[in-house]
Amino acid sequence: MFMDLATEVARNVLVLTVYFIVVALVFNRAFQSLDKLVNFETDAAYLNKQLSANKLQDILNVKFSFAEKYELDELHRLCMSIENKSKDVFVEIDWKQCFISDFDKRIRRAIRVIPGKNEAAAQSPSMILPGQTLKEEISDEKIGSPLFEPKKLQAAADKTDYFYLRLLLKISEANVGGRSCNLRCQFIAKNLSWQKALVLALQPK
Template identity: 40%
Template sequence: MNQFDLLILAIYIICVTYVINEAIKSLDARFTVRFEPDDLKQQLQEQNLQDTLGVGFGLAARYTKPDELQKLPIIISNRSSRYSIYVDWDHSSFADFDGRSRRVIRLMPGLTTDLFQPQVFSVIAPGKTLKEAVTAEDTLKRESDAGAVKVGAPLVNLASLKTAMDKKEFSLRLVLRVFDPVGGGGGDRFHVLSCKFTARRLPWTDALPWKHLKT
């Protein structure tokens, strides 16, 4: 192989490498957001709530757009046979990637209320489950001066996750009241639970179509 052949080979390798890198860059970024249940489980045990309530979240397996996570579906179960559980939305709060505290807003169809007004407690009867969607106050936009309020911004900035090695955390601080309407052993107790989430950027290989084929 002479010097000219080596030059052609080097140019070919450079071109192929460039094409592959550009193809990788063209793949849409994908993200995963994971709720950390073990941390919450420990808090429930410390506050003797493991048999009283359960908390879960309806997160997607992955998010294909950095602004796709705009609200957080939350599921709160009252596992007790006699206590009423009140969810205090106004005293609950979100903390974003930078630890900035933000007011929690419970989303309702046709939300047109003044956001400065206090939010009504949600009540969960014994053995029942509450399913709601919540977001941070600063994500909301009003469609017109007198129109409905809708979510117009992401809950967290997933675009700040630049590589597959990056991970960031945010949290929901949930304030609840456990009330015994018949009196006796339960009384009236307030509890604070910190629900933690970890967001990661998935490797570019996750965007390959055969990664998600069912076998």
């Protein structure tokens, strides 16, 4: 009986040892990834102010989607969705007058991309009819390449800096006529927190 107890204790110690080794490896991997992973979020407060300033808050619902994490050279495109909530307002995006910035706030052309392909779609204007939603992937003129140099993105994430996308919209309203407005959307780059890195490291592949 004593031998059985000793064997059981030894087995439990072995299991605990293996468990703590695995946990230590997971923690180590999570912390090692921190200097290589960033995430992005839309500056929602700024976007809402822009919509309000351009009298678009009751017309448009603008959304951007990002993955939970990115390596420094992994962000190639922005995924955008614009819903025309109105019943009688027509919205047009003039892609030839749309720009995306870097973290030094220098701008370059924003380019519509064919989803899943490293090539540009036609840069003719996009019309969003009342009740319809436009979904686009947007890059710069170097389609297929990272939007930002890894070193500059890392420096920006260290400062929680932002870049922006400027869209030129043409609004046609019944009994009002047409108008143009610049809608500027800001995106904040951040270093991935160690808590988030740990959660992602624990997720099954």
